[in-house]
Amino acid sequence: xxxxxxxxxxxxxxxxxxxxxxxxxxxxxxxxxxxxxxxxxxxxxxxxxxxxxxxxxxxxxxxxxxxxxxxxxxxxxxxxxxxxxxxxxxxxxxxxxxxxxxxxxxxxxxxxxxxx
Amino acid sequence: xxxxxxxxxxxxxxxxxxxxxxxxxxxxxxxxxxxxxxxxxxxxxxxxxxxxxxxxxxxxxxxxxxxxxxxxxxxxxxxxxxxxxxxxxxxxxxxxxxxxxxxxxxxxxxxxx
Numbered sequence: 001x002x003x004x005x006x007x008x009x010x011x012x013x014x015x016x017x018x019x020x021x022x023x024x025x026x027x028x029x030x031x032x033x034x035x036x037x038x039x040x041x042x043x044x045x046x047x048x049x050x051x052x053x054x055x056x057x058x059x060x061x062x063x064x065x066x067x068x069x070x071x072x073x074x075x076x077x078x079x080x081x082x083x084x085x086x087x088x089x090x091x092x093x094x095x096x097x098x099x100x101x102x103x104x105x106x107x108x109x110x111x112x113x114x115x116x
Numbered sequence: 117x118x119x120x121x122x123x124x125x126x127x128x129x130x131x132x133x134x135x136x137x138x139x140x141x142x143x144x145x146x147x148x149x150x151x152x153x154x155x156x157x158x159x160x161x162x163x164x165x166x167x168x169x170x171x172x173x174x175x176x177x178x179x180x181x182x183x184x185x186x187x188x189x190x191x192x193x194x195x196x197x198x199x200x201x202x203x204x205x206x207x208x209x210x211x212x213x214x215x216x217x218x219x220x221x222x223x224x225x226x227x228x229x
Contacts, residue, residue, distance in 0.1 A: 004159075042205055042219035043160065056216065090159050103209050104150065105217055107159035 006091050006108035014116050015081060021111045023074040023091030031055075032074040033105070034066060035090040043090055049074060081115045088112050118143040118210045120220035128226045135193040137223045139180075139206035142187065147208040149173075149182050149189040154203045154222070163191075163204070196227045 004025045013019050023032065031050045035043035048056035049068040063085075065077040074091055091108040122139040129135060141149065148167045152160040164173030169184035180191045189206060206220040 006159075040222070040224075042222050045216060048216070092159075103148065104162050104165055105152075105160070107152075107161065109157075109159045 004091055004093055004106050004108035006089075006111055008111060009109065010112045010114075012114045012116065013078070013081065015083075017081075018077070018079045020078065021076040021089055021091075021113075023076075023108055024072055025093045025106070026072055027093065027095075027106065028071075029093035029095050029106070030071060031094045031103075032068060033092040033094075034064075034074070034076050035092060037088040037090055037110070039087075047076075078113075081113075083115050086113055086115045118147070118208060118216075118218045120206050120208055120218055122204075122206045122220035123223055124221050126224040126226060128228065129196055130228050131198055132195045133227075135191070135196045135200075135225070137191040137204055137206075137225070139189045139191065139220060140187050141189065141206070141208050143208055143210060143218075145210075146184075147210055149180070150207040150209065150217075151178070151180055151189070151191050152205040152207055152219075154205065156202075160205060196225070198227045198229050201225055201227045 007022045033048050034046040037043045045058050046060045047066045052068045063080050067075040088110045090110045092105040094103045094105050119142045150165045151163040153163045154160045164175045166173040166182035169182055172181045178193045180189050203222045203224050205222045208218050210216050
């Protein structure tokens with residue numbers, strides 16, 4: 001199994017809603033990532049979990065709250081989002097989670113989020 | 117800080133044409149270099165990688181060589197197909213902290229039949 005699975009594929013929410021994005025991998029990877037991608041732009045790193053601990057938080061607003069319940073699962077909890085938060089949210093994983101350079105990212109297909 | 121620059125396109129080619137997408141990078145140390153491809157409505161897929169100077173990554177007819185002297189990792193394919201239409205991202209894996217991958221802006225390729 002070399003897949004990263006994200007649900008849901010599409011999500012429409014109002015600015016007062018609370019929703020969660022889910023990501024799952026069964027490759028034994030110990031680093032998991034959330035990226036945000038706006039149309040025609042590269043992915044922007046939001047969070048990195050390494051061995052289930054938050055290791056990188058790229059100054060993301062608190063209305064985005066990540067959670068890593070175990071080594072296979074990664075959630076992104078959303079609350080009081082703004083229309084400018086509409087984007088494709090990508091989950092990724094990589095093997096070691098340490099500071100090696102011989103790494104590659106495996107991406108999920110993403111959740112297309114629209115905030116009304 | 118570490119960065120990746122690539123031609124933004126869009127690039128439009130006829131089927132069977134030769135493809136080059138330029139990529140240059142700035143990094144401390146010796147990063148690994150990658151090309152990722154994103155088809156419409158999907159996430160990014162690893163196309164090829166190189167981990168040290170003079171390494172050549174190759175996959176599905178695409179090639180790129182890690183050139184340390186010119187800090188470049190240009191993507192080439194001898195004969196493109198309509199199915200190659202996608203956005204191509206050059207990226208590097210930095211060791212400055214954690215596992216931060218730095219992506220270029222992406223190059224949109226359209227191949228016409």
